[in-house]
Amino acid sequence: MKITTMLCIAFGAVMAFTCQARELRVGGALANFDLNFVSILRTQMIDEMKKQQLDGQFVDAKGDVALQVQQVDDFINQGVDAIILNPVDTQGVRPMMDAATRASIPLIFVNRKPEVKLSGKMSYVGSDSALGGEMQMEALAKQMNYRGNVAILIGALSSEEARERTRAVEAVIAKYKDMKVVEKQTAKWQRNEAVDIVSGWILNGAPIDAIAANNDEMAIGAIMALSQAKNRHIVVAGIDGTPDGLQFVKNGQLALTIFQDAAGQAKGAVQVTKAMLENQKTEVYNWVPYQLINQNNYQQFADRNQKL
Numbered sequence: 001m002k003i004t005t006m007l008c009i010a011f012g013a014v015m016a017f018t019c020q021a022r023e024l025r026v027g028g029a030l031a032n033f034d035l036n037f038v039s040i041l042r043t044q045m046i047d048e049m050k051k052q053q054l055d056g057q058f059v060d061a062k063g064d065v066a067l068q069v070q071q072v073d074d075f076i077n078q079g080v081d082a083i084i085l086n087p088v089d090t091q092g093v094r095p096m097m098d099a100a101t102r103a104s105i106p107l108i109f110v111n112r113k114p115e116v117k118l119s120g121k122m123s124y125v126g127s128d129s130a131l132g133g134e135m136q137m138e139a140l141a142k143q144m145n146y147r148g149n150v151a152i153l154i155g156a157l158s159s160e161e162a163r164e165r166t167r168a169v170e171a172v173i174a175k176y177k178d179m180k181v182v183e184k185q186t187a188k189w190q191r192n193e194a195v196d197i198v199s200g201w202i203l204n205g206a207p208i209d210a211i212a213a214n215n216d217e218m219a220i221g222a223i224m225a226l227s228q229a230k231n232r233h234i235v236v237a238g239i240d241g242t243p244d245g246l247q248f249v250k251n252g253q254l255a256l257t258i259f260q261d262a263a264g265q266a267k268g269a270v271q272v273t274k275a276m277l278e279n280q281k282t283e284v285y286n287w288v289p290y291q292l293i294n295q296n297n298y299q300q301f302a303d304r305n306q307k308l
Contacts, residue, residue, distance in 0.1 A: 024055050024277070025082075026084060027078070028056055029061065031063060045084065045270055046058070059074075068087065082106040083100060086109075089158040091116075093109075094116055097116065097122065108273050110265055112160060123284055125272055126265050127260055127261070128287060130164040133164065134171070134172055140255065141172060144209060150169075150173055150180070151181070151183035151198075151210070152169055152212050153194050155188065155189045191221040194213065198221065198226065202225065216239065235255045237255050238257040239260060245257045245293075246293070250295075255294070256294040258292060259292070259305070260290060261305070263305065
């Protein structure tokens with residue numbers, strides 16, 4: 001009888017442990033591993049999941065909305081207990097939200113704010129895209145003495161970040177009578193795309209005094225195109241504060257960038273996920289602040305936004 005009782009207790013303990021382990025399974029659906037900031041975000045989340053004892057699995061949507069919807073469905077079918085989503089298209093998130101709601105699975109958005117009202121077991125962790133664009137352009141305008149022509153390199157048009165940052169940049173420029181937008185085009189967050197676009201602007205003789213890029217990768221692409229053309233008078237600004245971006249600030253080629261805290265967003269998303277799984281109270285919107293980086297303070301950010 002004692003042996004039977006002991007076996008039952010041991011079996012119950014194993015079952016309890018198994019159930020607990022299942023509760024810690026998290027699926028991470030990210031927009032595109034090839035994007036530098038998303039890559040940093042992923043490695044930081046992996047590190048934080050280890051600290052929080054969460055079992056995480058990440059998938060790459062490769063910029064494809066339909067693929068991401070399928071990946072989220074796959075996570076639900078696999079029985080994950082929460083999903084962290086970095087959406088390809090911030091306007092196309094409804095199918096994934098509905099699927100998570102039907103399955104009663106917490107859905108935590110990170111870095112890219114969905115353009116749909118969040119409800120139930122949903123949360124967003126990230127920065128205010130419009131504020132990033134405003135900070136960038138105000139700092140750039142000051143450096144330009146509030147006069148001159150600005151070209152804008154826009155991220156992927158499917159992203160709320162790209163649209164909001166661009167609107168904010170345009171709003172700042174509109175405040176100053178001696179400034180105007182002369183060119184704007186999407187480079188889809190990519191360095192190589194930005195090289196081609198800026199090379200075209202230069203070839204066509206566009207009267208550009210400064211370039212405001214929605215991220216550091218496109219800003220670096222702009223700098224590369226300007227270097228090839230031996231053009232040294234156009235000022236370039238970025239957003240993100242990536243390690244590559246900081247190097248260009250250090251070298252004096254990138255006038256400024258806006259630090260977007262990848263580690264802060266990644267850790268925040270994982271911590272909110274853990275809190276939801278433990279039925280703790282969480283905020284719907286969890287804001288991670290931006291900071292201005294220029295040649296005066298870039299050293300302070302040297303160890304941040306690393307891939308680990």
